Amino acid sequence: MPFAKRTTPPAIGGDFSRIDGPLKVTGQATYTSDFHLPGMLYAVPVCAAVAKGHMTRVDTAAAANMPGVRSIFTHENIGKFYRVGIGSDARIDEKRPPFEDNIIYYFGQYIAVVVADTFEQATAAARAVKGEYASSQPDVRTLMLAEVTPSVDTQRGDANAAFAAAPEALQLDQTYTTPIETHNPIELHATLAVFDGTNYTFYETSQSIVNQRATMAQMLGVPEDRVRVMTKYLGSGFGGKLFPWSHSLLAGAAARNLLRPVKLVVTREMMFHNVGHRTSTQQRMRLSATPEGRFTSIQQDYVYQTARRETRKENCGETTGYLYSSPNLRVTAAYARRDIAPSTSMRGPGAVPGLFAIESAVDELAIKLNIDPVKLRLINEPAIDESLNVPFSSRHLKECLTTGAEKFGWSSRTPATGSMRRGGLVVGWGVTAGSWAARRLAADVVVELHADGTARVATATQDIGTGTYTVLAQMVSSVTGIALEKISVAIGDTRLPPGPISGGSMATASLVPATLQAAQAAVKQVLATASGTDGSPFMGQSADTLEFARTMVYRKGTSPGAGVPFERILGPAGINVVVGKGRSGPSQDDADASKVSIHSYCAHFVEVTWQPDTARLRVSKVLSVIDGGTIINGRTGLNQIEGAVVMGVGMTLFEETLYDTRSGAPLNRNLADYMMTTHADAPTIDVTFLDHPDYALNPLGARGIGEIGMAGVAPAITNAVYHATGVRVRDLPIRIEDLLKSEVAA
Numbered sequence: 001m002p003f004a005k006r007t008t009p010p011a012i013g014g015d016f017s018r019i020d021g022p023l024k025v026t027g028q029a030t031y032t033s034d035f036h037l038p039g040m041l042y043a044v045p046v047c048a049a050v051a052k053g054h055m056t057r058v059d060t061a062a063a064a065n066m067p068g069v070r071s072i073f074t075h076e077n078i079g080k081f082y083r084v085g086i087g088s089d090a091r092i093d094e095k096r097p098p099f100e101d102n103i104i105y106y107f108g109q110y111i112a113v114v115v116a117d118t119f120e121q122a123t124a125a126a127r128a129v130k131g132e133y134a135s136s137q138p139d140v141r142t143l144m145l146a147e148v149t150p151s152v153d154t155q156r157g158d159a160n161a162a163f164a165a166a167p168e169a170l171q172l173d174q175t176y177t178t179p180i181e182t183h184n185p186i187e188l189h190a191t192l193a194v195f196d197g198t199n200y201t202f203y204e205t206s207q208s209i210v211n212q213r214a215t216m217a218q219m220l221g222v223p224e225d226r227v228r229v230m231t232k233y234l235g236s237g238f239g240g241k242l243f244p245w246s247h248s249l250l251a252g253a254a255a256r257n258l259l260r261p262v263k264l265v266v267t268r269e270m271m272f273h274n275v276g277h278r279t280s281t282q283q284r285m286r287l288s289a290t291p292e293g294r295f296t297s298i299q300q301d302y303v304y305q306t307a308r309r310e311t312r313k314e315n316c317g318e319t320t321g322y323l324y325s326s327p328n329l330r331v332t333a334a335y336a337r338r339d340i341a342p343s344t345s346m347r348g349p350g351a352v353p354g355l356f357a358i359e360s361a362v363d364e365l366a367i368k369l370n371i372d373p374v375k376l377r378l379i380n381e382p383a384i385d386e387s388l389n390v391p392f393s394s395r396h397l398k399e400c401l402t403t404g405a406e407k408f409g410w411s412s413r414t415p416a417t418g419s420m421r422r423g424g425l426v427v428g429w430g431v432t433a434g435s436w437a438a439r440r441l442a443a444d445v446v447v448e449l450h451a452d453g454t455a456r457v458a459t460a461t462q463d464i465g466t467g468t469y470t471v472l473a474q475m476v477s478s479v480t481g482i483a484l485e486k487i488s489v490a491i492g493d494t495r496l497p498p499g500p501i502s503g504g505s506m507a508t509a510s511l512v513p514a515t516l517q518a519a520q521a522a523v524k525q526v527l528a529t530a531s532g533t534d535g536s537p538f539m540g541q542s543a544d545t546l547e548f549a550r551t552m553v554y555r556k557g558t559s560p561g562a563g564v565p566f567e568r569i570l571g572p573a574g575i576n577v578v579v580g581k582g583r584s585g586p587s588q589d590d591a592d593a594s595k596v597s598i599h600s601y602c603a604h605f606v607e608v609t610w611q612p613d614t615a616r617l618r619v620s621k622v623l624s625v626i627d628g629g630t631i632i633n634g635r636t637g638l639n640q641i642e643g644a645v646v647m648g649v650g651m652t653l654f655e656e657t658l659y660d661t662r663s664g665a666p667l668n669r670n671l672a673d674y675m676m677t678t679h680a681d682a683p684t685i686d687v688t689f690l691d692h693p694d695y696a697l698n699p700l701g702a703r704g705i706g707e708i709g710m711a712g713v714a715p716a717i718t719n720a721v722y723h724a725t726g727v728r729v730r731d732l733p734i735r736i737e738d739l740l741k742s743e744v745a746a
Helices: 021-025 119-128 159-165 209-220 246-258 351-369 373-379 397-408 468-480 507-532 634-653 713-725
Strands: 041-047 053-059 069-073 110-116 130-135 151-156 171-178 190-195 200-204 227-230 262-265 281-289 295-307 329-338 420-422 425-437 443-450 455-458 487-490 546-549 552-555 577-584 599-611 616-627 684-689
Touching: 041 119, 041 246, 053 110, 069 119, 069 246, 110 119, 110 246, 159 281, 159 295, 159 329, 171 351, 190 246, 200 209, 200 246, 209 227, 209 246, 246 262, 281 351, 295 351, 351 373, 351 425, 351 713, 373 397, 373 425, 397 425, 397 599, 397 616, 397 684, 425 713, 443 507, 455 468, 455 507, 468 487, 468 507, 507 546, 507 552, 507 577, 599 713, 616 634, 616 713, 634 684, 634 713
Parallel strands: 041 262, 200 227, 295 329, 455 487, 616 684
Antiparallel strands: 041 110, 053 130, 069 110, 151 329, 171 281, 190 200, 190 262, 281 295, 420 425, 425 599, 443 455, 443 577, 546 552, 599 616
């Protein structure tokens, strides 16, 4: 059975400030690169200057004689690294260990690492290391044709036949592309590695410390219990810090070989070729419909780039099978290998670029059919998940669309391009729907109640800036009534009970059942103490006759105000702390959860303004309506959606990593040339949470929301751009050259 409905206490659903906020704004929060240990050395990697070939020589002679240099490691002297085992719980995107051989697969691949007394000395020496190569022309083309036979992701009916049978006026056949995007969180990737002769400790920039431990242990060839990973605070990751990268291994091996702590912080330039990216995609969309707007077929054939030796999939068809109703549907995937660095997850992996194609195509078909874009989406609302033939656990996409339309004033939209004006500007409106999967991962949590009236909650997860510290405290408070300021949260250390990754919008939903279970178990310990301890006012009474609420122990049938504070039970009993443990498994192991389709949903309404005489485009307003289950913390939830929308603006207007076709080097590998959204570019953002609990995942009815805020933002903007300018942008990002084609006059 799904989790039982639970009365939501005051600690759940309010707008709570982050409990870690004061530490961050006062500079007391310690990030990985802030740690300084006695005897610490600094490591700086040396990167390959070619993208394809092999090294014939690495000249380290001059660098080795420079001041402060302790050692220079290459594939000849760093020692053995192992690969992660097939079927292992450990996960890594770049499966080839660093320095495995002398072959170069991408520009910037590490070929050496210099270790010195200071960062400046290590940097200077790294520049003096010279690589010699036998190289050949790399292939970094963005135009893609499938290099393998496409595989079928999802299929029902006969989409080809249904499309072919539809009149041309009821068909749409277009191709959409998205470019490579590079993660650029404020905090650079960093590792501080310590080896004491037996055990490793990694201070790490990680969105998954438990996975980081497993991966480091396997690749260093030691048991997991000899590896400890700590991430106390993270300066954002957006998926780029989800899985380990080569610099962590290099720091660990250097610490092992020198028996000194070694810190390695990648440079901003290395962020563009050593720690992943969102890969480029090319998607052909074919839709057909009845004159009334019912989809008769949906086809999506997508190709994504992958590194020469890797097979990571960008799952653009993730939402396609269930987002809209259609008796005939087919989604296929294929990849094209290029001489580029490995890709990785970026906020909304797969679904976000996939929705750009889907929701652009739906908008184009709506215009072709002369049906309002909101209405067309409502017409094709499915009753069940037609890809799995199971009901939805909870789905309020129609309400997202209708609520958003009402709040945005959609009924006043005139459909003709360039027809809406305000203050000398042309105004364009666009809309999209979106979705993101909701899952639960395994989690172990321990909750302690102390005799001084405080509590502690502990689990080996991490806070990547989304508010995990705060929501864990909220959940303990919801069971015990203890004020948030009296609850300490211990996370970010693999010595704690194993917790979930912070990715895929899964961390909070995964922690809910285990945390509530642990808090309730600790409460039971208090009640048992109250009924079985000499001197307790409840001595001799069955624990079943007692209740615990608002920090008070009291008899059933009375009120908490008539009870006794729990610390006055523990203290006189000579007990300093009682401990409750909770554990929950992954949703895929839950037979009941597998019987329903569990997702979050959204609708984005966007306004752009267009100045034809100066070709100036601005995203002026975004309204997002989110169906994400119970919102545990409205303030941090709002922050998540606002940040996702801003990323969506960047994806649409600015972000694109460009490559030199001769060298294979990223051309704009710095923050001067790689464009991202700034405060000046950010629109007014209005967020509405529907707050419908979904008890399929956990007893609070909460689903993740980190990704859903970005799902569909890009096509909502390009749909609005078409409405304003008459220019249909199918290749991101939008370029001024595209808009100059507009025939809309000032």
